[in-house]
Amino acid sequence: MRAFALYGTIGSLVVTALATAPAGGVTGAPGAPPAPVAHRLEFGRCAPVEHLPSSVECGTLTVPLDYAHPDGRKIHLTVSRARATARGERQGALVFNPGGPGASSMEFPLYGGLPKWSKLARAYDFVGYAPRGVGRSAPLSCQDPGQFAKAPTDSRMHPDAAFKRKKVAEARAYARGCVRRAGSALPFYNSVNNARDLDMLRAALGERRLTFMGASYGTYFGAVYATLFPGHVRRMIFDSVVNPDPRQVWYRNNLDQDVAFERRWGDWLRWVARHNGQYHLGTTRQAVQRAYNTAVTKLRRTPLSGKIGVAQLQSAFLKTGYNDAFWPLRAEALSGYLHGDPKPLIAQALPRPAGAAAEENSAAVYTAVECNDARWPRSWQTWNRDNTEIARTAPFETWDNAWMNLPCAFWPDRAESADAELDAAAHRADRPEGGGDLVNAADRTADAALDGALHGQRRPLDVHTAPGALPPVLLLAAERDAATPYRGAVELQQRLPGSSLVTENGAGTHGIAFNDNACVTAYAEAYLLHGKVPARRVYCAPRAEPVPGQQATRSQQHALPGK
Secondary structure: OOEOOOOOOOOOOOOOOOEOOOOOOOOOOOOOOOOOEOOOOOEEEOOHHHOOOOOOEEEEEEEEOOOOOOOOOEEEEEEEEEOOOOHHHOOEEEEEEOOEOOOOOOOHHHHHHOHHHHHHHHHEEEEEEOOOOOOOOOOOOOOOHHHHOOOOOOOOOOOOHHHHHHHHHHHHHHHHHHHHHHHHHHHHOOHHHHHHHHHHHHHHOOOOOEEEEEEEHHHHHHHHHHHHOHHHEEEEEEEEEOOOOOOOOOHHHHHHHHHHHHHHHHHHHHHHHHOHHHHOOOOOHHHHHHHHHHHHHHHHHOOEOOOEOHHHHHHHHHHHHOOOOHHHHHHHHHHHHHOOOOHHHHHHHOOOHHHHHHHHHHHHHHHHHHHHHOOOOOOHHHHHHHHHHHHOOOOOOHHHHHHHHHHHHHOOOHHHHHHHHHHHHHHHOOOOOHHHHHHHHHHHHHHHHHHHHHHOOOOOOOOOOOOOOOOOOEEEEEOOOOOOOOHHHHHHHHHOOOOEEEEEOOOOOOOOOOOOOHHHHHHHHHHHHHOOOOOOEEEEOOOOOOOOOOOOOHHHHOOOOOO
8 A cells, every 4th residue: 555645636056066975874885886966957848748837847857777877877857846935035945755656746836825835935946856757757657557447346355265366466467567668677766766866856956955845655765865865954844654664664564554544444434423414324333334335245246337346445435544534525425325326426436547547657656666675575375364364353455455565575676677678678689770779688687687696685774863963853643644654753753863753643644734733734834944843742632523514625635645
């Protein structure tokens, strides 16, 4: 399950020699290749495909595919910017990442038009970008978008052996598709390279030190950045914090999500039960669950509109775990469907073919980054044992989450990716232009074999900084967050000495800055505008629960999961 992108859609410098070598953090080994130099980032009109207004300008950042070979193959990342609205108050650039992996912040410059962001927009250039693999930034794909988005599809909380065999075969085929489509580039989509790219962006913007806000997965590679480049940090906000413990990244983090999502699903069930007079789905959590199970049975038998099956229902209702603003919407949809009005459910769960390519791209980047970052169990028996055990008490999302991540059990090492590219080049070699491809692929295969011999299996970076090495950073977390369980924020605070943690008590919305809790927003605003950090631990009362029949406001919608 993705650490979903936050703050979703809200609308359909000089040349510098600032290099990206680690500053005050991890240093290169003797004889390591020189760090690449970020050159001027030129801004101009945005491409029409970005659907951004003329108030936003765009540029292209060139970075190495492989930082071990900075003079080798280059890739190009798309960047967007809206300048600070009050030049006399300007403090520099604020770079934002909304999570994923696989999400873009190209629309972040538009946030300055929202009231809760307006003070920051006076002081900062709002800078967004599409990380490597995402959108037009060296786009990654693992599967035909039409095949990826096919519907209706099934989902089972307690799958039988035949269903499991089918999903294992699909996961194996998906991993092969990633190798076939990306070739030797596949291993370079990872969190360390995302952090290195971020430092290239800092330098290309002309910023001596980075001001950054990362949400969800953005907190993880932001923490990797802080480990590698603590001397390059000005201010950092980590909102909804991923647990960075290398033992958790990523297999165990996903298992922890399953338990946390069950708790949040229970929060929604109890809320619906308290408002039975509005929704007529039952007066207890158990009764509302039975109503949901009835919808599952009906959709498995007869998909709605021919496209909404059980998997589409589950995907739509999973969002109740991300943001309370979904609670009235989903309750209305479930009630309507079971009482003869399917229109709300169709509006909320029907797949949209126009978004298939973007969704497939996002899933491909998610899979590549998480599989590349860490070692995953290679034995299906391990996955089956662990997920069966968790599903006994947390069935709502456990197996769907397992299927999403299972390609990592069959993920290739770097040499296998290079071999796949060599095979593809060999098939093209009969063409007049194919000889150069074959030579290049053979070179990459040799490089990959050497890299594997020198570096062995992939392992997550051990995120941490020494006391005093990093300026104070601000962590924000909701106590009942499901996508990034709260103990991840506690873990990161221990690893970043001097950091402050703001907790929204008793709440579970994923992404709490500049949302519906004025207490949290005040801490975030004071930090970014004035550098003020609270005590080591401070607490905010929870936001008010949603009201039955309430629709998400525009302000709330900018904080809903974007994927």
